Amino acid sequence: MADAYGSPTHETVRLDSVRKIYTRGDNSVAALAGVSVSFQRGTFTAVMGPSGSGKSTLLHCAAGLDRPTSGQVFLEGTDLSKLSEKNLTLLRRDRIGFIFQAFNLMPALTVRQNVVLPLQLAGRKPKKAFVDEVIERVGLTQREHHRPSELSGGQQQRVAIARALVTQPTVVFADEPTGALDTKTAREVLLLLRESVHRAGQTIVMVTHDPVAASYADRVVFLADGQIATELHRPTAAAVAEQLTHLSDAVAAQPVAMTAGSV
Ligand code: ADP
Numbered sequence: 001m002a003d004a005y006g007s008p009t010h011e012t013v014r015l016d017s018v019r020k021i022y023t024r025g026d027n028s029v030a031a032l033a034g035v036s037v038s039f040q041r042g043t044f045t046a047v048m049g050p051s052g053s054g055k056s057t058l059l060h061c062a063a064g065l066d067r068p069t070s071g072q073v074f075l076e077g078t079d080l081s082k083l084s085e086k087n088l089t090l091l092r093r094d095r096i097g098f099i100f101q102a103f104n105l106m107p108a109l110t111v112r113q114n115v116v117l118p119l120q121l122a123g124r125k126p127k128k129a130f131v132d133e134v135i136e137r138v139g140l141t142q143r144e145h146h147r148p149s150e151l152s153g154g155q156q157q158r159v160a161i162a163r164a165l166v167t168q169p170t171v172v173f174a175d176e177p178t179g180a181l182d183t184k185t186a187r188e189v190l191l192l193l194r195e196s197v198h199r200a201g202q203t204i205v206m207v208t209h210d211p212v213a214a215s216y217a218d219r220v221v222f223l224a225d226g227q228i229a230t231e232l233h234r235p236t237a238a239a240v241a242e243q244l245t246h247l248s249d250a251v252a253a254q255p256v257a258m259t260a261g262s263v
Helices: 055-062 085-095 111-121 128-137 153-165 183-198 237-253
Strands: 011-024 027-040 044-048 070-075 096-100 171-175 204-207 219-224 227-233
Touching: 011 055, 027 055, 027 070, 027 227, 044 055, 044 183, 044 237, 055 171, 055 204, 085 096, 096 153, 111 128, 111 153, 128 153, 153 171, 153 183, 183 204, 219 237, 227 237
Parallel strands: 044 204, 044 219, 096 171, 171 204
Antiparallel strands: 011 027, 011 070, 219 227
16 A cells, blocks of 8 residues: 555655644744654654754644644555544544553553553453453553552553553554653663564654653654754664754754744
8 A cells, every 4th residue: 555655654654844833923933844754664763852842743743633734644644634623533543542741541440441441432342362461561460450549650651551552553652751750660661662662563653852761762853943853763872862962052052033942
C-alpha cells in the first residue's frame, strides 16, 4: 500500500510542510513553521528543543489532537486533514496510543480495569490472554487488582504504558513520560518503551526535555523556532545535551520579537 505521494507505508506517520499559526490579538506565532518529518514503523524517536520551540504542537498535530493551519499529516497513508471530527476521534481511539507525564489513570479502577478501558470504550472485547500478556510485559501481574493509589509512580506509569499498548496502536505518542519519575524509575520506564519498540515492533514518538531520556531513542529530532533544526541517530546523552545547548544559545541570541515563543 502507498499513500497519495506513493510513499511506502513503513512511514507510520508523516508530516508534510506542517504550519501551525496561533493568533492572539494582533500577534501571530508560528508554533510550527513548515515541518516535514516522518516516523518509521518500529522506531523510537525523541522530539527535543528549547521551551517554546513547538514540541507539544508537533505532537498534538501528529496525533490528530490539533489541526495544522496548513500542510498535511499522514497516518499510514491516511491524510488526517481529510477526516471529519468524528472519524478523527475514531482514528485516535483505534490507532493511536497516548502516554502522559501525569499518568491519567482512573483512580476508582484496578490496574486491569484501567488497562482494558480503551478496548471497552472502543466496543472491543478484551482477549484475556493478550491482556495478561501486556500486564506481564509491564511487570504488574502481581498488582493487577490494585488501584492506582496503591502503586508507586513508576508502577502507575507502567499501567499507562500497558493501557497505551493494549489496543495494539499504529503509533504511541508519549509526552514527557518520565517527567514525574525519579532517575531509577525513569530508566525502567524508558527500557520498557525501548523494549516494546525493539521486541514488539511498536512505533513510539516521545517529547522530552531530558537528554538521558532521549538517549534511549533510536533517533532525536531537534526543533528550534518551530522548525526542524537537526537530528541525531543512535544518540548519546552527552551528544543530545550538547546539541540542545547550541540550540538554546541560538534562540537566546535572537531578538525577542524573532523567537517562535514571543507573543
Ligand atoms: P514546546 O512544547 O516546545 O514548549 P509549544 O508547542 O508548546 O512549544 O509552543 C510553541 C509556541 O506556540 C510557543 O511560542 C507557544 O507560546 C505558542 N503556543 C502554543 N500553544 C498556543 C496556544 N494555544 N495559543 C497561543 N500560542 C500558543
